Amino acid sequence: MTDPSPPTTPILPARKSLLERVSIVWVIPAAALAIALGVAWHSYSSRGPLLELSFENASGIRAGETELRYRDVTVGLVEGVSFSDGLDRVLVSVRLDKKVAPYVDGDATFWVVRPQVSARGVTGLDTVLSGIFIQGIWNDKPDGFIARHKGEEAAPLNRDGRQGLRVRLRAAPNAGLTEEAPIVFRGIEVGRIGTAELAGDGTSVEADAIIFAPHDKMISSATRFWDISGFSFSIGPTGAKVDFSSLAALVSGGITFQTVVSGGQAVEPGALFVLYPDEGAARASLFGDTNAEALNLTAIFQDNVAGLAVDSAVDLGGLRIGRVSALNGIVDEARFGDRRVRLAATLAIQPSKLGLDPDAGAPEALDYLDRRVQEGLRARLATASLLTGGLKVELVDTPNATGTGINRSAEPNPVLPTTESDIADVSASAEGVFARINALPVEEVLESAIAMMDNISRLTGSDDIRAVPGDVRALLGQAQGLVGSDEMQALPGRISSAVGEIETLVARLETEDTIARLSGALDTATAAAQSVDAAVAGVPDLVARLQGVAAQAEALPLDDLASRLSNLLDSADRLIDTDAARALPADLSGALDELRQVLRQAREAGLIDNANATMASARSAADDLPALLQRAQTVLTEAARTISGYDANQGVGRDLEATLREVRRAAEAVAALARAVERNPNSLLFGR
Amino acid sequence: MEIAGDVTTARDMGLVACTRCTRVWPLGTHKCGRCGHRLHSRDPHAMQRVWAFWAVGLMCYVPANLAPMLRTRTLVSSQENTIVGGAAELAQHGNWGIAMVILVASVLIPVGKFIAIAGLALGLRRPGALGPARRQQLYEVVDYIGRWSMIDVFVVAILSSLVQLGAVASVSPGPASLFFALSVIFTMLSAQSFDSRRIWDIEAVAPPAAPPIPAPPVTKAHPA
Numbered sequence: 041m042t043d044p045s046p047p048t049t050p051i052l053p054a055r056k057s058l059l060e061r062v063s064i065v066w067v068i069p070a071a072a073l074a075i076a077l078g079v080a081w082h083s084y085s086s087r088g089p090l091l092e093l094s095f096e097n098a099s100g101i102r103a104g105e106t107e108l109r110y111r112d113v114t115v116g117l118v119e120g121v122s123f124s125d126g127l128d129r130v131l132v133s134v135r136l137d138k139k140v141a142p143y144v145d146g147d148a149t150f151w152v153v154r155p156q157v158s159a160r161g162v163t164g165l166d167t168v169l170s171g172i173f174i175q176g177i178w179n180d181k182p183d184g185f186i187a188r189h190k191g192e193e194a195a196p197l198n199r200d201g202r203q204g205l206r207v208r209l210r211a212a213p214n215a216g217l218t219e220e221a222p223i224v225f226r227g228i229e230v231g232r233i234g235t236a237e238l239a240g241d242g243t244s245v246e247a248d249a250i251i252f253a254p255h256d257k258m259i260s261s262a263t264r265f266w267d268i269s270g271f272s273f274s275i276g277p278t279g280a281k282v283d284f285s286s287l288a289a290l291v292s293g294g295i296t297f298q299t300v301v302s303g304g305q306a307v308e309p310g311a312l313f314v315l316y317p318d319e320g321a322a323r324a325s326l327f328g329d330t331n332a333e334a335l336n337l338t339a340i341f342q343d344n345v346a347g348l349a350v351d352s353a354v355d356l357g358g359l360r361i362g363r364v365s366a367l368n369g370i371v372d373e374a375r376f377g378d379r380r381v382r383l384a385a386t387l388a389i390q391p392s393k394l395g396l397d398p399d400a401g402a403p404e405a406l407d408y409l410d411r412r413v414q415e416g417l418r419a420r421l422a423t424a425s426l427l428t429g430g431l432k433v434e435l436v437d438t439p440n441a442t443g444t445g446i447n448r449s450a451e452p453n454p455v456l457p458t459t460e461s462d463i464a465d466v467s468a469s470a471e472g473v474f475a476r477i478n479a480l481p482v483e484e485v486l487e488s489a490i491a492m493m494d495n496i497s498r499l500t501g502s503d504d505i506r507a508v509p510g511d512v513r514a515l516l517g518q519a520q521g522l523v524g525s526d527e528m529q530a531l532p533g534r535i536s537s538a539v540g541e542i543e544t545l546v547a548r549l550e551t552e553d554t555i556a557r558l559s560g561a562l563d564t565a566t567a568a569a570q571s572v573d574a575a576v577a578g579v580p581d582l583v584a585r586l587q588g589v590a591a592q593a594e595a596l597p598l599d600d601l602a603s604r605l606s607n608l609l610d611s612a613d614r615l616i617d618t619d620a621a622r623a624l625p626a627d628l629s630g631a632l633d634e635l636r637q638v639l640r641q642a643r644e645a646g647l648i649d650n651a652n653a654t655m656a657s658a659r660s661a662a663d664d665l666p667a668l669l670q671r672a673q674t675v676l677t678e679a680a681r682t683i684s685g686y687d688a689n690q691g692v693g694r695d696l697e698a699t700l701r702e703v704r705r706a707a708e709a710v711a712a713l714a715r716a717v718e719r720n721p722n723s724l725l726f727g728r
Numbered sequence: 729m730e731i732a733g734d735v736t737t738a739r740d741m742g743l744v745a746c747t748r749c750t751r752v753w754p755l756g757t758h759k760c761g762r763c764g765h766r767l768h769s770r771d772p773h774a775m776q777r778v779w780a781f782w783a784v785g786l787m788c789y790v791p792a793n794l795a796p797m798l799r800t801r802t803l804v805s806s807q808e809n810t811i812v813g814g815a816a817e818l819a820q821h822g823n824w825g826i827a828m829v830i831l832v833a834s835v836l837i838p839v840g841k842f843i844a845i846a847g848l849a850l851g852l853r854r855p856g857a858l859g860p861a862r863r864q865q866l867y868e869v870v871d872y873i874g875r876w877s878m879i880d881v882f883v884v885a886i887l888s889s890l891v892q893l894g895a896v897a898s899v900s901p902g903p904a905s906l907f908f909a910l911s912v913i914f915t916m917l918s919a920q921s922f923d924s925r926r927i928w929d930i931e932a933v934a935p936p937a938a939p940p941i942p943a944p945p946v947t948k949a950h951p952a
Contacts, residue, residue: 063773065921068914069783076787169804 088138091116093150093174095191098130100154100172107173108134108150111201115140118174132191134174142182144189150176151192151199158220177201194220197234197250204231205256207307209265209295211236211245211315216267221294223249224268230255233295249295258297260304264322265297265315298322334362334388335402337409337446338453339419339433340370341383343461347431348421354387355422356435362389364433386453387419387433406454409446416441418459431463508606523699531632535706538632539713541640562714564635566671673711739929744769774923778849781918786842788911793835796902798884803896810904811835811880834880834908837873841915844870845922852926860927867927871919877912881905 091108098121100106108116120133136144153175155164167173174191177199198204211217223231231251239246251259274281295315300323316322354362366386373379391405409417416437424432438459447455499505522528738745738752744767745752746760753760757767796808809817811834819827844866847856851863858866884905891899 061772063776063780065773065777065780069780069787072784072787076791171805 086138088116088136088141089185089187090119091134091136091144092188093132093134093191094124094129094189095132095152096129096193098132099152101130101132101152101174102171103133105171106132108136108176109153109173110140110176110178114173115176116174132174136185141185143178143180144176144185145178145181145183146186147183148176148178148186148189149192149196150174150189151195153195175199194235197232197248198252202252204250204252205259205307206248206250206309207259208310208312209233209247209249209315210239210312211247212317212321216269216317217245217247217315218269218294219247221269223251223265224294224296225255225258225298228255258299259307260299261307261311262301262304263297263299263307263313264325265295265313266319266322267315267317268294268296334365334390335405335409336365336453337387337389337406337456338450339385339387339456339458341385341419341421341458341461343383343421347423347463348383348385348433349430352430353424353432354389354435355432356394359393361393361435362387364388385433387456406446406448409456410448411445412437413457414445419456420459421461421463423463434462436462504603504606511606520698523702528699528702532702532706532709534632535709538636539709541636542713545640735928737925737928739769770926770929771923774921774926775849775852777921778845778918781914781921782842782845782849785911785914785918788907788914789838789842790907792904792908792911795904795907797880797904797908798887799900799902801898801900808902811908830880833877837877838911838915841870841874841877841919845915845918848922848927852929863927864924867919867922867924874912874916874919877915878909881909881912 095101101118101121103118103120106118107114108118116134116136118132119135122131122133123129124131151174152172153164153167154172155168156162164172175195177196197206209217217233217236219233219236221233222229223233225231231249234248234250236245236247238244297313298319314325316325348364348367350364350367352364353360354364364385365388368384368386369381370384371379371381376382389405389409391401394405394408396404396408412435416439417435418438418441419433419435421431422434424430435456436459441457441459446457739755742755743752744755744757746763746765746767748765749760749763751760751762753767755769759765760767793811795810797811798809798814800807800809811830815827815830815834818830848863848867848870850856851858884901887899888901891897
């Protein structure tokens with residue numbers, strides 16, 4: 041080295057301080073480390089515990105993505121999905137928020153929310169986009185964290201965090217229990233049914249249900265639930281009725297409830313209620329608990345009749361006390377003596393329906409029925425419905441029943457003795473009626489009727505019948521001809537000539553005592569008139585007979601009528617043709633002839649001389665004339681009345697009336713003569 | 729950089745330069761007589777800085793790979809990808825090229841840098857198989873390529889600003905992007921803290937020193 045040596049420099053002690061040996065830059069990694077450690081510690085201290093949920097399946101659950109939510113707020117994240125020992129369940133590890141951890145205690149419930157499309161709507165739609173999540177629900181009391189929970193397969197009832205009364209519903213045998221169906225009260229949804237499951241006995245279906253507060257106050261031990269799903273259609277005396285509560289209930293089912301009587305007590309959570317198929321059954325249940333143990337009896341019916349079915353009614357005195365729970369055939373040669381198949385019906389009888397003590401069970405009911413059977417109670421098949429032919433089992437008292445009571449030792453059930461069935465077999469009766477109708481000789485009857493019609497038409501078409509009107513007309517014509525005969529016509533003329541002769545006779549009586557004779561002659565004339573009257577009186581008789589005949593004809597068969605009618609006409613013909621009828625005018629003229637003869641004799645007797653002597657008696661006789669006339673008038677009035685009686689009888693009667701009118705005219709002439717004599721008795725004498 | 733022939737350094741000549749006023753002092757001078765700056769032939773804390781920044785870079789690199797780099801949210805799904813996860817996903821979709829670019833830029837280069845810096849730093853005490861010239865080259869490569877690791881951060885930044893389609897889709901940077909950026913920054917600092925002259929110091933010290941060579945008029949300085 042050529043350079044001048046540098047000045048001596050101060051030599052520091054070899055040992056340097058730590059601060060000098062260590063660079064300040066180490067602060068940065070130290071700070072980084074401190075920050076990292078701080079963050080790590082913070083995150084570790086703030087992270088919550090690990091929750092382990094077990095599910096049947098973990099469909100859609102992904103570690104690091106699937107969230108745990110409480111009231112739709114994320115409170116945790118799935119950290120891992122693994123299997124439990126034995127691979128029977130999926131374990132989902134969820135890192136829970138520290139704050140909520142104490143609340144996740146024994147009552148916490150977890151389930152997976154997945155999109156669901158049901159009749160009641162779409163739920164969990166948000167999970168379609170965001171993926172599924174696990175929902176948890178727990179109460180507001182921190183009771184300590186419990187790490188292991190069993191996840192529910194379905195959302196619990198109080199999924200919305202609403203509190204309420206939890207009850208258990210058991211479906212009656214014929215009531216439907218729809219899962220997730222709403223519980224509706226007067227149209228408001230106040231609760232929900234949970235998952236239905238078989239009850240422990242394996243015969244009924246049970247489901248948890250919740251009635252949310254504050255509606256849960258309405259539930260008491262007197263509350264009855266019934267099914268309102270679907271719709272009911274009934275036809276009764278009040279008409280047809282369709283009943284359904286809401287469209288949602290129609291599709292998805294639903295139940296409602298009502299506290300039908302007062303006096304119920306508050307119920308504990310988890311109380312068991314029966315779900316009835318309809319309101320009627322629910323209300324009816326108040327008077328008999330169908331939950332009670334039923335008394336099972338076997339009734340063996342001799343006749344194997346179709347129509348009895350399971351659930352058919354068992355009636356006692358018209359009251360339904362049970363139902364047929366099973367039907368079997370039974371063959372027991374040793375017991376019945378033959379190998380016929382008999383109908384063995386198992387009857388489930390509700391002891392409470394018998395009206396026994398409320399606490400009475402099956403043994404008490406059996407005792408009661410046993411006593412009744414000893415008194416004559418028997419089971420029999422009876423018609424339940426005429427329309428369907430359905431049968432029921434009826435317990436009836438038979439008065440002359442013998443035998444012991446219920447065979448209690450029989451297996452599997454005590455045997456109830458039976459009696460003959462009372463089956464109104466409508467279909468059989470109707471069949472019988474139809475068979476009889478079928479057997480009727482309809483064709484023969486129709487043929488006979490046709491033949492009868494033919495006969496009638498032949499009869500009416502016969503010449504005999506057609507001739508009847510002609511005959512009648514001829515009869516009337518004859519009667520008219522009789523009245524209009526010259527002899528009848530000549531009668532007035534003769535009377536007038538007779539009167540003329542009387543005049544002359546009276547003129548002669550002025551001189552002769554002819555008054556007495558005259559009086560006698562007048563009597564004769566009156567008698568003659570009366571005989572005419574009698575003769576005429578015979579005609580009404582004829583008409584009456586005619587009428588009778590006609591009446592008979594109405595009642596008689598036509599041919600008979602026709603023959604009788606012709607007979608009648610013949611007889612009428614004959615009657616008119618009789619000499620007596622013909623002699624009637626002749627008799628009249630004969631009577632007048634006689635009168636004229638008497639007058640002529642009186643004149644010829646020359647009794648004029650006695651006229652003066654007889655004038656007084658004539659006068660007195662003339663005094664009698666009014667009475668005489670009165671009589672004549674009476675006669676005529678009678679005749680007129682008689683004749684007017686024939687007015688109704690048209691035809692023949694009219695003709696007769698005309699005849700009689702002429703007779704009356706003749707009589708009036710006589711009356712005029714008599715009046716003239718009375719007014720002027722002298723004219724009788726003087727011929728004026 | 730090729731160094732031809734024997735090189736005489738200031739240190740060889742028993743000189744130390746003040747880094748503030750560049751006045752040259754004999755080796756062993758504690759303080760600069762002119763400006764009062766403390767004189768060091770070699771910064772005694774340089775290696776500490778290298779290791780300190782290296783450690784911070786490595787610390788940041790761990791969350792950078794574990795935390796999500798990119799949060800992609802579309803209408804139906806939201807996705808968070810780490811660096812390796814995103815690359816793997818791209819590879820699964822068939823985009824091998826992009827996957828390779830990401831893997832090289834985000835994994836290979838940073839990891840290589842950590843290894844290289846650590847190797848260089850350790851190599852100062854125990855020389856390995858590589859000669860000083862190779863190590864100098866390695867150092868230069870590390871120094872040059874370090875900044876390209878930021879490409880990942882740039883991609884995330886650009887995507888985040890471009891893909892903001894409201895509710896339909898959006899991309900936002902995850903916490904890893906910050907850590908990754910920090911990791912890159914600290915490794916760059918670490919690399920810059922490394923005094924490459926020391927690579928050559930070993931060569932000068934380790935073999936028995938040649939007789940002192942007359943100092944050249946000008947001290948040839950190695951690139952810092």
